[in-house]
Amino acid sequence: MSELAVLGFVGVKAVNTLTPVWLLGVGALLSLVLIGLLWALLTVGARFVRAAWLRRASDVAGASFRQGALSWIVIVAAILAVVGLVGTFVLRSPRESWEILASLGRLPQVSEGIVYETTIPGSRVAAREDEVIVPPSHRTAVAFRGAELRALTITSSENVSVTGDPEAEMDSLATIDVKAGEPYSWRMRPDAVQPFGEREVDAFYFRNRSSAEASVRIVVSTDVVYPEVRAVVVTALAIFGVYLFYLVHSTFAPRMSAVAHATYKSEVVQPQFIAVLLLGLSLMALSIYIPYNTFGEDIKMLKDSGLTLIRVLCIFLAVWGASTTISEEIDGKTALTVLSKPIGRRSFVIGKFFGIGWTTALMYVFLGTALLVAVSYKSVYDARETGNEVPTWQACYLEMAGTVPGLLLGFMETLVLTALSVAISTRLTMVANFMICFSVYVLGHLIPLISQATEDSFEIVRFVARFSAAVFPNLEAFDLSTALAGGIRVPGEYLGMSLLYCFIFSLVALLLALILFEDRDLA
Known part of the structure; x- marks a missing residue:
């Protein structure tokens, strides 16, 4: 990021300080949307369903914005929501903001410790000493994004090489050599290079260097590119949960x-x-x-x-x-x-x-x-x-x-x-x-x-x-x-x-x- 941000008056220090607050604001904005939808559902339901508790819940949902403890909490959430809305266009370019928020949609697709197991047939033994045998490539289906890879462990009972590119040569820089009984381990660090780039990886291609059958176990851990977006979900659920708690105890315990x-x-x-x-x-x-x-x-x-x-x-x-x-x-x-x-x-x-x-x-x-x-x-x-x-x-x-x-x-x-x-x-x-x-x-x-x-x-x-x-x-x-x-x-x-x-x-x-x-x- 350059020294001056999008509009020329937000410095890098301000951007780095306010971006975490901006994530809270996006979560607050999402919670207000959920609260508004709930209020609308209760209002519509109270008109068509003749239930005393539903009418009471509709009245409480509307009154909570004007009075009571939730009124000030909603005001704080609204201020944060304004920060979230304005910050999307002011702190950085909208494209960069949406790139960060795009990680929200990827949260259900990432997981910790997905295990893949496969068996790689042994290679043909050379008939002559000067004969060079290139082991055939065997495809093993996997599914993750290279940019979201956080940890990778590969263990094999025989010497094998693995790559994510079916056209890669066996001993090229794009291949990883895994020795028998010695697990290959990679973890994401600040200066680490993604072994498979940032593209979608749908398969690994193994070559068995020995004549014996190789049993391979792959453990893949992934996370979104910007894991900080979890603050959006947590903030939205927290504010909505507080509102829901207030609504429930005000509806079903009116005297208290x-x-x-x-x-x-x-x-x-x-x-x-x-x-x-x-x-x-x-x-x-x-x-x-x-x-x-x-x-x-x-x-x-x-x-x-x-x-x-x-x-x-x-x-x-x-x-x-x-x-x-x-x-x-x-x-x-x-x-x-x-x-x-x-x-x-x-x-x-x-x-x-x-x-x-x-x-x-x-x-x-x-x-x-x-x-x-x-x-x-x-x-x-x-x-x-x-x-x-x-x-x-x-x-x-x-x-x-x-x-x-x-x-x-x-x-x-x-x-x-x-x-x-x-x-x-x-x-x-x-x-x-x-x-x-x-x-x-x-x-x-x-x-x-x-x-x-x-x-x-x-x-x-x-x-x-x-x-x-x-x-x-x-x-x-x-x-x-x-x-x-x-x-x-x-x-x-x-x-x-x-x-x-x-x-x-x-x-x-x-x-x-x-x-x-x-x-x-x-x-």
């Missing part, structure tokens, strides 16, 4: 959703919500330019400090919200007025949890998006400050994508403490709520260290440590900021188990909240 909606509306207009948002955005912007003196590892410090900042601010917001919307409403007799209507105590408590959860989710969307943009820009900024080569947009994307699991785990931890705070607020005041939640936060992060340090201690000490580990949530399981900052990939299985742990502990905390609130005298 009414409490959640009222709680959310009262929280987002509070001064502390605006203060926390402005504080988080300001610190996020400043953290880009703060020198950490880490000898080229400033971006790791940015990710670590950014994830911790977002988690702490959202936990503070959740505990404050639980105290003001439950404890103070009970003391001020507001809860008694609400429960005098056809709203049960269960709907009240669970609705409060969902309302506070939507509030913290919105804060995570704001601050998390800001952190992703900051991480993408930090890679380019550090290179400029140190005089190093400007990183590619793929490198910026890897840094940004590696931050997403930390945001998800941090939000799970926030939900656990939100549920606990809701339970405490049914009986205690704000000060006691903050003190208990702060103690649980500290002990929850120290539980693994305490358990490990007391392994060789007295039995009573080990019992106390194990009892604490059973009672207090292991919040350290949600804190992988150090590992994420170091570039260690978090497997999807770990995220799934963390989500299950979050669900179970939050459910236990909500059951405790229901028990404590069930016999609470509100008068």
Whole structure:
């Protein structure tokens, strides 16, 4: 790419910084299209099908754009969608943009470790010493694109040569020699040359150099040319999934959703919500330019400090919200007025949890998006400050994508403490709520260290440590900021188990909240 991009005013540094954000924008645009189609289907279905839940779902789908937690989330998605739409024509030429997005259509065609097995007949033995025998070529069907090849392994029981060109000579540069019992292995590297070019490969052509039959096993791993386009799919499914979750619980639990909606509306207009948002955005912007003196590892410090900042601010917001919307409403007799209507105590408590959860989710969307943009820009900024080569947009994307699991785990931890705070607020005041939640936060992060340090201690000490580990949530399981900052990939299985742990502990905390609130005298 030249120093100036398409329109002459977007520099390479800006292009490399904004391209990962552009991929998020394309995903947001796709999610808005899916949401619009769902809304249209519900609207049409409500007119022709006489079902109360369908009419309610249609009303909720339309109202979610104007009010409620989804209205701001949709606004953020719309802003990203504008970036995705405009960036397609501004960041680079439309042809290059569509070339990147074309990898989306190839995602179903690529796979990891496709195995092909074949048998190559032996060659004829020379009758005279001066006779030269050229082994015949045997075709083996395969299917992949050379440009998408990421790994290739060929093993054979005899010496064979293989090529993708049926016209290639046996000992030419286009052939690969595979020795008996010695696997040939090729992996894609930044400076590697594709062994079969970038064309479609539909067959390998083998020549058996020995007289014995050769058993050949081929393992092919492929991936799209631009694997970063998976961010488009993940972003679209994530936004659409959040919308679908909101639609389902608002349709089938209207009373609980009414409490959640009222709680959310009262929280987002509070001064502390605006203060926390402005504080988080300001610190996020400043953290880009703060020198950490880490000898080229400033971006790791940015990710670590950014994830911790977002988690702490959202936990503070959740505990404050639980105290003001439950404890103070009970003391001020507001809860008694609400429960005098056809709203049960269960709907009240669970609705409060969902309302506070939507509030913290919105804060995570704001601050998390800001952190992703900051991480993408930090890679380019550090290179400029140190005089190093400007990183590619793929490198910026890897840094940004590696931050997403930390945001998800941090939000799970926030939900656990939100549920606990809701339970405490049914009986205690704000000060006691903050003190208990702060103690649980500290002990929850120290539980693994305490358990490990007391392994060789007295039995009573080990019992106390194990009892604490059973009672207090292991919040350290949600804190992988150090590992994420170091570039260690978090497997999807770990995220799934963390989500299950979050669900179970939050459910236990909500059951405790229901028990404590069930016999609470509100008068």
